[in-house]
Amino acid sequence: MSPSLRVAVICGSRSDLPALRGCFETLDAYGLGWEASVISAHRQPEALRSYVREAEARGAQVFVGAAGLAAHLPGTLASLTALPVIGVPLDGGALGGADALYAVVQMPPGVPVATMAIGSAGAKNAAHLAARILALADADLAARLERFRADQAAGAEVAIDPRA
Numbered sequence: 001m002s003p004s005l006r007v008a009v010i011c012g013s014r015s016d017l018p019a020l021r022g023c024f025e026t027l028d029a030y031g032l033g034w035e036a037s038v039i040s041a042h043r044q045p046e047a048l049r050s051y052v053r054e055a056e057a058r059g060a061q062v063f064v065g066a067a068g069l070a071a072h073l074p075g076t077l078a079s080l081t082a083l084p085v086i087g088v089p090l091d092g093g094a095l096g097g098a099d100a101l102y103a104v105v106q107m108p109p110g111v112p113v114a115t116m117a118i119g120s121a122g123a124k125n126a127a128h129l130a131a132r133i134l135a136l137a138d139a140d141l142a143a144r145l146e147r148f149r150a151d152q153a154a155g156a157e158v159a160i161d162p163r164a
């Protein structure tokens with residue numbers, strides 16, 4: 001049986017999906033239930049609003065929003081939910097991701113987005129940060145996280161085994 005939904009990942013375009021591979025792999029490695037959706041804040045604002053409500057009702061605890069260019073998706077997510085939102089600015093435009101970084105990181109007070117690095121490195125860290133947030137109330141996950149950190153400190157080739 002697949003684990004129940006905990007992390008809802010949304011990106012603005014199908015063209016964003018390759019950059020998110022490390023995020024999906026890392027969520028799997030932690031044994032976290034996740035799903036990914038392509039919903040553009042600019043092109044499908046009503047669908048985004050409905051999805052957030054529905055994902056919350058199904059148990060999502062953290063949202064990850066990833067987008068490029070004028071990346072308003074993570075900020076819009078943060079306006080639609082009180083759950084933690086992690087933003088991943090993606091590159092690909094003429095400004096190399098700086099446009100998306102500024103759009104994601106410069107949120108007004110009271111509407112926070114935890115902003116990751118640009119591109120696939122940030123996508124992977126989005127999964128690690130989601131795990132740290134969820135580990136606050138999940139002792140098994142906290143133990144997996146500590147093993148990962150110990151391996152990383154030891155310089156080992158890091159693999160997270162959700163069954164360990």
Ligand code: RP5
Pocket residue numbers: 011012013014015016040042066067068069090092
């Ligand atoms: C953003 O515009 C998307 O997140 C994507 O990074 C970028 C380009 O989208 P497409 O034109 O490839 O659909 O909203």
